[in-house]
Amino acid sequence: MRKYLLPESGQFYKANLHCHSTFSDGRKTPSQLKELYLGMGYSILAITDHNVFVPHPELNDESFLALHGTELEIIEPVDHPDFNLKKACHFCMIALDPDISAIPSFKRWEYTADCLTDVMQTARSNGFFVTYNHPCWSRENYEQYTAYRGMHAMEMFNGGALTTGYGDYNPRVYDDILTKGNRIYCVGSDDNHNVCPDPTSRKFDSGIAFTMIKAGSLDYPSVADALLKGNFYASEGPQIHELWYEDGRVYVRCSEADRINCFRRCRSDATVMAEKGQTLTEASFKINPGYGYFRITVTDAHGRHACTNAYFPDSL
Ligand SMILES: [Zn+2]
Ligand SMILES: [Zn+2]
Numbered sequence: 001m002r003k004y005l006l007p008e009s010g011q012f013y014k015a016n017l018h019c020h021s022t023f024s025d026g027r028k029t030p031s032q033l034k035e036l037y038l039g040m041g042y043s044i045l046a047i048t049d050h051n052v053f054v055p056h057p058e059l060n061d062e063s064f065l066a067l068h069g070t071e072l073e074i075i076e077p078v079d080h081p082d083f084n085l086k087k088a089c090h091f092c093m094i095a096l097d098p099d100i101s102a103i104p105s106f107k108r109w110e111y112t113a114d115c116l117t118d119v120m121q122t123a124r125s126n127g128f129f130v131t132y133n134h135p136c137w138s139r140e141n142y143e144q145y146t147a148y149r150g151m152h153a154m155e156m157f158n159g160g161a162l163t164t165g166y167g168d169y170n171p172r173v174y175d176d177i178l179t180k181g182n183r184i185y186c187v188g189s190d191d192n193h194n195v196c197p198d199p200t201s202r203k204f205d206s207g208i209a210f211t212m213i214k215a216g217s218l219d220y221p222s223v224a225d226a227l228l229k230g231n232f233y234a235s236e237g238p239q240i241h242e243l244w245y246e247d248g249r250v251y252v253r254c255s256e257a258d259r260i261n262c263f264r265r266c267r268s269d270a271t272v273m274a275e276k277g278q279t280l281t282e283a284s285f286k287i288n289p290g291y292g293y294f295r296i297t298v299t300d301a302h303g304r305h306a307c308t309n310a311y312f313p314d315s316l
Helices: 030-039 115-125 157-161 171-179 220-229
Strands: 012-015 043-046 066-073 086-097 129-133 154-157 183-189 210-215 232-235 240-246 247-259 259-264 269-274 280-286 294-299 305-308
Touching: 012 259, 066 115, 066 220, 066 259, 086 115, 115 129, 129 220, 154 157, 154 171, 154 232, 183 232, 183 240, 210 220, 232 240, 240 294, 240 305, 247 259, 259 280, 269 280, 280 294
Parallel strands: 012 043, 043 066, 129 154, 154 183
Antiparallel strands: 012 210, 066 086, 086 129, 183 210, 210 232, 232 305, 240 247, 247 280, 259 269, 259 294, 294 305
16 A cells, blocks of 8 residues: 655645844844745744744745744863864754743753753753754764754754855765664754855855745644654755555656665665766665665766665555
8 A cells, every 4th residue: 555655635836944134143134034035935934043932923824834943052071172173962853832932941061962962852842843954064973963862853964064164965974863763853954044145156054955845825833743753855956746545665756767676674776877978867765674764865067966865664
C-alpha cells in the first residue's frame, strides 16, 4: 500500500525558520523582512532574534505567516578571551502556539550535554519546536551533538554560515545523530542578518536555504502541526514534489536533478545519476528494514541539494 511521506494533500509553503531582525543584530526590521521574503516567494518566516522573544502578529495576512521564536546560546566555559576559539551551542525555539508569549525559565544553564538536553526538553515540553543550529560554525563535534537530546530538528543547511565560509551543509552530522538513535528532522534556514544589503552580492544572506512545509493552509495551527509531524524537506534550490513508500521501496519525484541519492545506515549502492548532459526527475530505491532509517537527497546541476527527513521502516 502506498504511504505518502510528504502528505498527498495540502500545499507547499516556502519557509525560513531562522532569521534575525533589528530586534537583535539583524539589519532589517520585521516588516522589511516580510517584504524581502514575500518577494522571494516565501510564505513563512520565523523571526528568531538572539535572546529576544517577540511575537509579530501584525505581519500576518492571507499570503504571509510570521512564526515567533528566539535563538539561544550556551558557550563553552573555557578561560580564553577569544570567542572564536570557544565551542557554543545555538538552538532556536519556535512557538508552536501563537498565544505563547514567554519562554520558560530554565533551571540550569551550562555547557554540558546533560544541561543542554534538559534545556531543549524543557523548551519542547513548553510548546516550542526546537532546532539545533549550524554545528560547524559552533565548532561542535561528534561528542557534543550526538549527546544532545530533545531537539526536533537540526539545520541541514545554514545559509548565513555557508555564505560566510563555514561548512554548514551537514549531512554527516545528521547521519551521526540518526545513527545514535535520535530520530530528528532536518531543516534549511538562512540565519540571515542582512549585513550585506546588496541582493546581487554573493554575500547577501537571504534566500540561500529554506524549508518547504506541506500544510493544509497558511495559518499558525496548520503550519505548527506540519512542523511537528515532519511534513517538510530542506533545500538550497531543488524541489521535491512527491515522496512515498510502497511495497518496500521509496519513490521520489523532483525538479530537474543531476543525481538522486538514498542514504541509509549501511554501505550500499544508492545513487541514480543522470546521463551526461541530461537530467532526472524521479527515482526509486529498495529499502531493507535491517538498514534502519533512509533519507533522500536530490542534487541539481549546480551542486545544490534538497534533503528529505529521515524515515524509519519500523514506523511506516
Ligand atoms: Zn546561531
Ligand atoms: Zn542565528
